[in-house]
Amino acid sequence: MRILNFGSLNYDYVYSLPHIVTLGETIASTKMEIFCGGKGLNQSIALAKAGANVYHAGMVGEDGQELCSVLAENGVDIQHVKQIDGKSGHAIIQVEESGQNSIVLFGGSNRRITKDYIDAILSQFEKGDYLLLQNEVNLVDYLIEQAYEKGLKIILNPSPYDQQLEKCDFNKIDTFLLNEVEGYQVTGKTEPEEILNEMLKKYPKASVVLTLGDKGARYGQSEKRYRQSSFKVDVVDTTAAGDTFTGFYLAEIMRGHEVQEALELAAKASAIAVGRAGAANSIPKLEELEA
Known part of the structure; x- marks a missing residue:
C-alpha cells in the first residue's frame, strides 16, 4: 500500500515580527530565515518521518534542487517530481511573537501542472493506493476525477480554500482533513460540532478530521x-x-491503527512541531514520539 502526495513545493521566506503587519503599516523584522516548505512538501516529510511509504509528485522550477534534496534526505521518494523552466513556488510568512502566522503564497511551478503529467503519474498507481491532495497546485478537480476512476483512496486537505475547489466533486473524497476556517468555508458553519455534522450530512460516505488548534x-x-x-x-x-x-494521522491509519490512536499520535507530533521554528524542519520523527 502506497501513498502519493500530489502537492506543492515552496521556499518559505520567514520573517519574525513583534506582530503581524496591519494595513498601511511598515514594521522592521527582527529575523529573516529561508526554509523549504509548501503544504505538499511538509505533508510528505511528515508522512515519511511518521514511517509511511510516500511518493511525492509536483513541479519545481530551475531553482528547485534544494526542494528535491530536502524531500529525499527525509525519506520521500522523488522519482515523480519534475523540473521545469521558471521559478519554484514560494511563501512569505510573517511569524509574530505569540507564534501565530500570516502567509502570502506565490504559486510558481506549482500552478503549471498539466493533465498529461497527471495521467503519467497516476498510471503508476493502482486501486487501494492513497492520493493526498491540498490546494496549492492547479488541476485539483482533474486529479480527483482521474484518481477516483482508478479506485484510489482520496484524502483532501482543502487549503487554501478558493474557487478552484468549488469545481471539485467532494462526493469522491474518502477523507477530509481541515481546520475551523476551512470548515466554515466549506459548510458556512462556525461551531466545531456544526461543521462536523454539516460535512457528514453533505458527504455521508467520507470521514472528517477537524483540527482545532x-x-x-x-x-x-x-x-x-x-x-x-x-x-x-x-x-x-x-x-x-x-x-x-x-x-x-494518515501514517497511523495506513498501518491499520484505530482512529483514536492515530488522532493521539498526530496531536503529540503536532505539539512537538509548534515548539520549534520553521516548517519541514520542525516536524519530529516517529522515534521521538515513541521515546
Whole structure:
C-alpha cells in the first residue's frame, strides 16, 4: 500500500515580527530565515518521518534542487517530481511573537501542472493506493476525477480554500482533513460540532478530521464521533502544525491503527512541531514520539 502526495513545493521566506503587519503599516523584522516548505512538501516529510511509504509528485522550477534534496534526505521518494523552466513556488510568512502566522503564497511551478503529467503519474498507481491532495497546485478537480476512476483512496486537505475547489466533486473524497476556517468555508458553519455534522450530512460516505488548534481535534464518520485533546507546549511557530498532524494521522491509519490512536499520535507530533521554528524542519520523527 502506497501513498502519493500530489502537492506543492515552496521556499518559505520567514520573517519574525513583534506582530503581524496591519494595513498601511511598515514594521522592521527582527529575523529573516529561508526554509523549504509548501503544504505538499511538509505533508510528505511528515508522512515519511511518521514511517509511511510516500511518493511525492509536483513541479519545481530551475531553482528547485534544494526542494528535491530536502524531500529525499527525509525519506520521500522523488522519482515523480519534475523540473521545469521558471521559478519554484514560494511563501512569505510573517511569524509574530505569540507564534501565530500570516502567509502570502506565490504559486510558481506549482500552478503549471498539466493533465498529461497527471495521467503519467497516476498510471503508476493502482486501486487501494492513497492520493493526498491540498490546494496549492492547479488541476485539483482533474486529479480527483482521474484518481477516483482508478479506485484510489482520496484524502483532501482543502487549503487554501478558493474557487478552484468549488469545481471539485467532494462526493469522491474518502477523507477530509481541515481546520475551523476551512470548515466554515466549506459548510458556512462556525461551531466545531456544526461543521462536523454539516460535512457528514453533505458527504455521508467520507470521514472528517477537524483540527482545532489548541482545542485539539474531532473526528466523524457516519455515526462515529471521537475527540482528541491537544498537548500543551510553549508555542514557537505554528506554521507546519496542521501538516504534521495530517502526516502522522494518515501514517497511523495506513498501518491499520484505530482512529483514536492515530488522532493521539498526530496531536503529540503536532505539539512537538509548534515548539520549534520553521516548517519541514520542525516536524519530529516517529522515534521521538515513541521515546
